[in-house]
């Protein structure tokens with residue numbers, strides 16, 4: 001047997017041991033973590049919808065008629081008309097022909113990639129793609145070529161040197177850096193090299209584009225430019241689950257082939273109806289996006305002025321780069337002592353030597369919340385200029 005205890009100890013020694021915090025009450029910026037009230041700047045609830053009364057009401061109103069449990073997989077007897085209604089709504093929201101509702105984004109990426117590519121094919125994946133994309137690539141058994149982050153010259157060379165079926169996959173907005181993939185160039189390259197393009201817009205949906213329709217719609221990229229769009233519903237949408245959207249032919253194919261769609265219990269139908277209510281709010285309330293943008297711009301200006309290193313991101317994901325694992329933990333702890341929750345992100349979630357605090361903003365943050373964060377960051381600035389041994 002492997003020495004599991006020694007492996008855990010090794011992680012602890014390297015500052016890489018991960019712990020879970022216990023949250024009480026609803027997800028919102030002011031929350032209770034391990035019994036302590038904190039102001040959170042680390043959730044993916046970008047539009048502040050996770051605790052919205054209209055969404056909660058849609059779920060509770062639905063339950064007397066839909067019941068709660070999903071009871072079976074979609075292909076047995078779990079495919080409810082609430083799921084069908086959500087799929088139509090998602091297709092309309094993303095301006096695509098059709099959509100398929102998955103139980104999580106992790107499962108959507110695993111299922112879609114492993115269904116659309118297989119032995120003998122080649123997948124090209126951005127080095128900073130999310131873990132679920134990497135796992136989907138591995139599961140597919142296709143040859144995997146990882147290209148340098150957003151480097152379109154490197155990708156063009158790889159595509160030109162490869163024969164056979166090609167699939168290119170990228171995050172729309174990168175989850176740990178917050179930057180946006182060069183989507184127009186990706187679409188053009190894939191067209192030129194006859195490669196199938198898959199974009200996971202987990203962090204762009206709801207936030208970017210007209211009425212929050214996502215990164216692709218912000219650039220006017222249609223289903224012809226990017227055939228496969230994946231979106232998750234547990235982030236800006238504030239509910240749970242995920243979807244893939246694109247041509248009907250590909251959705252029909254996925255229903256037959258995507259194992260993470262076929263062999264799992266359907267989501268509770270009430271979640272599908274609550275998600276429809278959330279999409280209505282997202283379309284209707286531009287003010288959430290403009291407030292969010294204001295918070296992001298002000299944060300970038302003020303945090304840079306304090307001397308913090310930020311990433312080139314205009315999205316609500318605004319990492320503060322630290323580098324050393326222990327220094328990232330120390331900064332996170334110092335902020336917590338000042339009433340703030342900002343989780344330190346360390347390898348293997350990010351590359352070695354690039355530990356960071358992943359600050360995220362929500363439309364539910366007030367200007368006062370931002371001022372509280374900036375004042376705590378001003379207090380803690382000196383922590384980062386000391387060598388890491390002193391920090392711990």
Ligand code: PMP
Nearest residue numbers: 104105106130171175202232234
């Ligand atoms: N894709 C990306 C880019 C993500 O960041 C995440 C989750 N952090 C997922 C997929 C997985 O989505 P879910 O949480 O719904 O499993």
